[in-house]
Amino acid sequence: MSLACEVYFIRHGQTDWNAQGLIQGHADIPLNATGASQASHLGELLADIPFSAAFSSDLVRARQTAELVLKPRSIPIVASSALRERSAGKMEGESTDKFDQIVRSFFLSEQALVKETYLSSAWHPELETPYSILKRVMDFLLPQVNHHQEQSILVSTHGGVLRSILDFLSFMPRQRWTVANCGFIKIKMGQDILHLLDCYGVTCRQIV
Numbered sequence: 001m002s003l004a005c006e007v008y009f010i011r012h013g014q015t016d017w018n019a020q021g022l023i024q025g026h027a028d029i030p031l032n033a034t035g036a037s038q039a040s041h042l043g044e045l046l047a048d049i050p051f052s053a054a055f056s057s058d059l060v061r062a063r064q065t066a067e068l069v070l071k072p073r074s075i076p077i078v079a080s081s082a083l084r085e086r087s088a089g090k091m092e093g094e095s096t097d098k099f100d101q102i103v104r105s106f107f108l109s110e111q112a113l114v115k116e117t118y119l120s121s122a123w124h125p126e127l128e129t130p131y132s133i134l135k136r137v138m139d140f141l142l143p144q145v146n147h148h149q150e151q152s153i154l155v156s157t158h159g160g161v162l163r164s165i166l167d168f169l170s171f172m173p174r175q176r177w178t179v180a181n182c183g184f185i186k187i188k189m190g191q192d193i194l195h196l197l198d199c200y201g202v203t204c205r206q207i208v
Helices: 016-020 033-045 060-070 096-107 115-120 130-147 159-169
Strands: 004-011 051-057 077-080 152-157 175-190 193-206
Touching (some): 004 130, 004 159, 004 193, 033 175, 051 060, 051 130, 115 130, 115 159, 130 152, 130 175, 159 175, 159 193
Parallel strands (some): 004 152
Antiparallel strands (some): 004 175, 175 193
């Protein structure tokens, strides 16, 4: 029987760009005061989880969130670019309203109705595909999971990463997952196992 561990994928706290409705991608924007407060609150919610390891995107907003969530626990945080937000190229810094209008045509296309084509499409030439995000995240985490079987680990990352995992596990045509700052999804993860166990701060909206 394949053994697995429980992985808590958390989204970072709010940044000024989040508050202004701007696309961040790989832009390295720190938490603002609200984001720090959100991360501290999430730390209180997860205080009873006996994390055996912690990993983070190397972007500062994710690292800061991990530090605040784990405080005062002395768990080393391993940062990796494999856990970064979806690359958005030249669209980084654009408004989320403009972004939604740009990708709307894809969401209403025939490609978006089928899970395989949805996940393998970039939606727009500037964007990384959901499959690309999943591959780099899972390639990094699976060896870590093998070292923490039947334990819990924390992964501090980004909304685009969590949405890609949700789309892979619970695909719904013309629906878009939304993960609040410091929301999380709890996944049972192993070599041949990937199941959604729980979520917090996650909603879904229809594209019309």
